[in-house]
Amino acid sequence: MFKDKMILKFAAGKGGDGIIAWKREKYLPKGGPYGGCGGYGGSIILEVDEHLISLEKFFYKKKIKAENAQPGGANNKTGRNGQDLIIKVPLGTIIKENGNILFEFTQKDQKFLLCKGGKPGKGNYYYRSSTNQAPNICTMGEDGEEKEIELDLKIIADIGLVGFPNAGKSTLMSKLTNNKVKIASYPFTTLFPNIGKxxxxxxxxxxxxxxxxxxxxxxxxxxxxxNFLKHIERTSILLFVIDLSAEDPINDFEILENEINSFNPEILKKPKIIALNKIDLSDTQENIKTFKKAFPTYKNSILEISADQSVNLDLLLNSLFSILNSSSLEKRKVESCINS
Ligand SMILES: Nc1nc2c(ncn2[C@@H]2O[C@H](COP(=O)(O)OP(=O)(O)OP(=O)(O)O)[C@@H](O)[C@H]2O)c(=O)[nH]1
Ligand SMILES: [Mg+2]
Structure with a gap:
């Protein structure tokens, strides 16, 4: 089950209470304050896991809570700290509270302290002084921070595939990347986003x-x-896949542009490549000609390919590579695999 949005409560652990205790030793008749302080409550820390691409692991949860600390002990013993809770989230997760963005995970290895654990209470040993040698007071540990958080995932990728169902997007994905996604001859085979390298x-x-x-x-x-278009909002390139064997490829492309425009017109400002797919099928030459004629401004962005038969995929890769390396992109560039 793919999930890219949810609201959850997070609570850090409570600080441990301080206690009142007295030193009672056999040969020490006067005794004295001996109550220890509590420990620190466990905090909640969010951290990127690059292998996750969905928030589904949170689906059955309503509240996530870190461990409370232990109270102080007699003999001035400090209570044990509550354990911090480290929660892995997918790259591209946006953390919002009351609609405001608290943090955005845009790079691997990022961490964010979401809820700080409660401070400890103090035991009566802490309050001893020259004027008060037998303080009869202690304080309670503080509650940990509690927040209602919206997790909103917008996948971070360099290139986003768009097209009608059955156009061959997943076929292209499985040819170009290490991700062998499901391919079938019926529409809506792909029901949620996938990422490949x-x-x-x-x-x-x-x-x-x-x-x-x-x-x-x-x-x-x-x-x-x-809704899935939000997952290509942050890509650098749009890769349209148009089925040349469809009844009206020109109309298909116009529909795609209109639909994207109604979601977020900014997406259409990205560099585009239009892959006219399935050239291995007969009678596609005429459609190629009319398509190119209909969109002269895209003349240099149109490529004829067969994803299934791996025709012109090297040309497609070259085009993607040169756009990704172009200095005009303010987005993240292709990184060296040595850093991966
Ligand atoms: N002849 C031919 N068939 C292709 C080509 N590319 C894909 N197909 C076929 O088209 C059908 C749909 O391919 P998919 O890759 O699943 O299409 P999709 O765009 O991912 O479809 P959805 O996931 O439903 O949106 C499959 O039967 C593929 O084998 C191609 O270049 N030539
Ligand atoms: Mg698919």
Whole structure:
């Protein structure tokens, strides 16, 4: 089950209470204060796990709580600290409280202290002084921070695949990346986003995101709707896949552009590559010609390919590589695999 949004309560552990205790030793008749302080409550820390691409592990949870600390002990013993709780979240998770962004996980190895554990209470040993040698007071440990948090996942990838159902997006994904996703001849085979890694010849790499197909009126919730488009909002390149054997590829492309535009017009400002797919099938030459004629401005962005038969995929990879390396991109560049 893929989940990319949820609201959850998080609570750090309570600090341990301080206690009142007295020194009572056989040959020490006067005794004295001897109550220890409590420990620190466990904090909640969020941390990126690059291998996660969904928030589903939180689905059955309502509240996540870190451990409380132990109270102080007699003999001025400090209570044990509550254990910090480290929770792994997918790269691309946005942490919001009351609609405000607290943190965004955009890089691997990032950590965020979400809820701080409660401070300890003090035992009566702490309060001893020259003027008060037998303090009869102690304080309680503080509650840990508690927050209601919205987790919103927007996958971070370099290239986003868009197209109608059955256009061949997943076929292309499985040819270009290490992710062998499900492919089938019926629409809506892909029901949630997938990510794969493209390895370029110079050992650099980029992440490709495959999202479910989009159809006409997806903005009115037809098909699987448009919610998955948020997962390509942060990509550097849009890779359209158009099925040349469809009845009207030109209309298909226009529909895709309109649907994306109604979701977020900013997405369409990204560099695009339009892969006209399935050229291995007969009678596709005419569609190629009319498509190119209909979109002269995209002349240099159109490539004819066969994902299934691996035709022109090297050209496609070259185009992706050169766009990713172009200095005009303010987004993350292709990183060297040595750093991966
Ligand atoms: N002839 C031919 N068939 C292809 C080509 N690429 C994909 N197909 C076929 O088209 C069908 C759909 O392919 P998928 O890769 O599952 O398409 P998709 O765009 O991921 O579809 P959804 O997940 O439903 O959105 C499958 O039967 C593929 O084998 C191609 O280049 N040539
Ligand atoms: Mg698919």
């Amino acid at each position: 493209i390895q370029f010849e110079d050992f650099s790499y980029a992440f490709l995101a495959d999202i479910p197909g989009i159809i006409k009126d997806a903005h009115l919730n037809k098909g699987l709707g448009l």
